[in-house]
Amino acid sequence: MFCRQCEQTANQVACTKLGVCGKQPDTAYLQDLLIYCLQGLSTYAKEALRENRLDNKVKRFTVEALFATLTNVNFDSEAIRNFINEAVKIREELKKKGYNVKETDACRIFPVDSMEELVKQGEEANRKLFQNSSDADIQSLKETTLYAIKGIAAYADHAAILGKEDDSVYAFIYDALDAMQRDGDMNYWLNMVLKAGEVNLKTMELLDAANTGKYGHPIPTAVPLGYKKGKAIVVSGHDLRDLELLLQQTEGKGIYIYTHGEMLPCHGYPELKKYKHFYGHYGTAWQNQQKEFAQFPGAILMTTNCIIKPQESYKDRIFTTGVVGWPGVKHIEDKDFTPVIEKALELPGFPEDREGKTVMVGFARNAVLSFAEKVIELVKAGKIRHFFLVGGCDGAKPGRSYYTEFVEKSPKDTVILTLACGKFRFFDKELGSIEGIPRLLDVGQCNDAYSAIQIALALSKAFNVSVNELPLSLILSWFEQKAVAILTTLLYLGIKNIRLGPSLPAFVSPNVLKVLVDNFSIKTIKTADEDLKEILGS
Ligand code: FSO
Ligand code: SF4
Incomplete structure (x- = not known):
């Protein structure tokens, strides 16, 4: 296998024997084959979409x-095989419509029945996708585009x-997947990378409109980190709709619902927080899920990334839904969460x-x-010296303690905006407030990066300067492909001086x-002390 799409890739080069994430080589090859087949599908879908058909x-x-x-997200080879077969079936149906396209090899591949042979086709796809290019820089940019598209696809979903939905998002995905099979300097x-950033901004805008349209604008809400005596279900991932359905289906059943990881910001949405349980x-x-889920006395539901190998101690009480999959873990296909509810009722819950x-x-x-005027006043009066957006993904590397230290050491006249799961390194710290404005402001999930961008744009308008001239610094942590998509958006917006860690993507070539x-x-990122000094000048 050869996979270097995320930050924890082996030796910061590539996972070649087994994914550090736990992805088996066979599954990795099947995922490559799926991408390859999607490229072939895109060649026709691009035309069909252009003709509105x-x-x-x-x-x-x-x-x-x-x-x-x-x-x-999905470690289940059978699930990936189904996606491959479906992609080729759709491609063949589109082919029959007679679009005038320049066919590529990916337009002609047919998956075989034997799993062993299918994996071999995946090996070939892997070579074509990642190891065929004689130009490391083009390869690097093609991969950056591919990972950004994966992030865009997650938000679009x-x-x-x-x-x-918006057809311009799908059109870009098809165009880019088709283009990857061809040349280009x-x-x-x-x-293309900057275009991905533009399209991702549009996609995040759609998601923001979807979330706030359906569940209302989040309002500041205190979320308990303790628990209630009784049966329990914990929901992880990022999907608000899955959480809503579970809340509806558990109403009156004597089960309390808890969030895990990136589901934390769901507590702020009026239409979700109204549920008493x-x-x-x-x-x-x-x-940290393996340790935390092992100790949780109830059922567990994974709605999207990030699932890691379920331990034996909770394998029979964890469930996946949507695009998530783990071999041997019960998958809820139709959003009827009865098996999760029954499992929670069987389990002891919190005593x-x-x-x-x-x-x-x-x-x-x-x-x-809503309190922007007050903030502007405080900035003008010198009471708020600087804003930091300390956001992005968390991960297992020790270098990530930088972010905790950075927040702990940030001076008392600075405000920290945060989003995504990186915040768990400091989310429960008492940072106090500046004349009633909390110093730590949780904007939401990584999926809410659009919201953070809107805050920055509103400040730049209020101060009549560009975002780059604001007293604002972006201190970002990345882990997976949604973060790549967000990064391309920041580049598209012309944002400069981003500090990125804990390490640079392995797929970015020196040029x-x-x-x-x-x-x-x-x-x-350097050290928290050095970076703070460099930004604040003291
Ligand atoms: Fe974290 Fe995982 Fe939300 Fe990522 S849960 S690491 S950028 O998937 O999505 O922030
Ligand atoms: Fe390695 Fe990341 Fe790919 Fe998993 S997703 S195989 S950890 S690079």
């Missing part, structure tokens, strides 16, 4: 299939589930109440902009890095 089911299928190949591919938050970020700390969520764009440094002054 593409069935919506095909669009939805495409983003789901891409989503399944993100890090920590979330938005589509709530009824928000460095400039062409640099533009939607109690609190359990645990921290995804990489007593435990009062814990609380954390605040709900500082998305609407809430923050591509040079372009990023020369044009966007992108930096890797």
